[in-house]
Amino acid sequence: MVIDERSATAAPATGLRERKKRRTRNALLRAALLLFLSQGYERTTVDEITDAVHVSQRTFFRYFANKEEVVFALQELVESRFVAELHARPAAEGPFEAMRGAALAAWDSVEVALSEVVPVDLYMRSYRLIESTPALLAVHLRRSTELEERISRLIGAREGLDVDADPRPRVAVAAFCGVMRVTGRLWGRGEDTSVESIRGLTETYLDRIGPALTSSWRGPA
CATH class of the missing domain: 1.10.10.60 (Homeodomain-like)
Known part of the structure; x- marks a missing residue:
C-alpha cells in the first residue's frame, strides 16, 4: 500500500x-x-x-x-442553535409545540457551545449591554424582526402554508418571540446567570401563553 x-x-x-x-x-x-x-x-x-x-x-x-457584529456574535450562536433544533423537530408536532421543544432543546445544548467561546456569565452581561445601549437596542429589535420572519416562514413550510396568505404562522411566532424577549430581559436582570435559570424561565412562560390568551385572569395564576 x-x-x-x-x-x-x-x-x-x-x-x-x-x-x-x-x-x-x-x-x-x-x-x-x-x-x-x-x-x-x-x-x-x-x-x-x-x-x-x-x-x-x-x-x-x-x-x-465591525464592533456591532462582535456584540451580536453570541446572540447569533444561540439563535442558530434554536433554528437548527426547529428544523429537526418531528413533523407531527404542531407549530407551538415544535417551537417550545426547539427552544428548550437549544438551551440544553447551548451552554457547552457558549462556554467554548466565553463564560456564560459574560453572555448574560452582554445581553444587559444590548438592553442598556440605545444604538445596540435598535439593532437588536431589527434583528429580532428579521428572525421572526425567518421562523414564520419555517413554520409555514412545516405546515404547508403560504405565510403571505395565511396569518397564523406570523401570529404564532410573534407570541412565541414575545415570550422569549420577556424571559431574556428577566434573566438579564436577575442574580442567577445560569443557563438552567433561563431555561426554567422559558419553560414557565411558554407554558402560560395558552391560559393567558384564553382564560379569565380573575383567579389564582
Missing part, C-alpha cells in the same frame, strides 16, 4: 490552522465584550480591542465586519 505523505499531513495542518483561527476569534470576542462592559460600547475602539489581544486591525476585520 502506498501512503501519500502530503495527504497524511494535510488534515492535521488544516486542523491546527482552524483551531488557531477559532482561538483568535474567541480571544477578540472576549476582549471586546469585556471592554464594552467596562468602558462602554461607543467609547471602545477597534484599536483597544486588538491591543488587548496583541493582533492587528487587519486580523480583527478578518473575523468581524
Whole structure:
C-alpha cells in the first residue's frame, strides 16, 4: 500500500490552522465584550480591542465586519442553535409545540457551545449591554424582526402554508418571540446567570401563553 505523505499531513495542518483561527476569534470576542462592559460600547475602539489581544486591525476585520457584529456574535450562536433544533423537530408536532421543544432543546445544548467561546456569565452581561445601549437596542429589535420572519416562514413550510396568505404562522411566532424577549430581559436582570435559570424561565412562560390568551385572569395564576 502506498501512503501519500502530503495527504497524511494535510488534515492535521488544516486542523491546527482552524483551531488557531477559532482561538483568535474567541480571544477578540472576549476582549471586546469585556471592554464594552467596562468602558462602554461607543467609547471602545477597534484599536483597544486588538491591543488587548496583541493582533492587528487587519486580523480583527478578518473575523468581524465591525464592533456591532462582535456584540451580536453570541446572540447569533444561540439563535442558530434554536433554528437548527426547529428544523429537526418531528413533523407531527404542531407549530407551538415544535417551537417550545426547539427552544428548550437549544438551551440544553447551548451552554457547552457558549462556554467554548466565553463564560456564560459574560453572555448574560452582554445581553444587559444590548438592553442598556440605545444604538445596540435598535439593532437588536431589527434583528429580532428579521428572525421572526425567518421562523414564520419555517413554520409555514412545516405546515404547508403560504405565510403571505395565511396569518397564523406570523401570529404564532410573534407570541412565541414575545415570550422569549420577556424571559431574556428577566434573566438579564436577575442574580442567577445560569443557563438552567433561563431555561426554567422559558419553560414557565411558554407554558402560560395558552391560559393567558384564553382564560379569565380573575383567579389564582
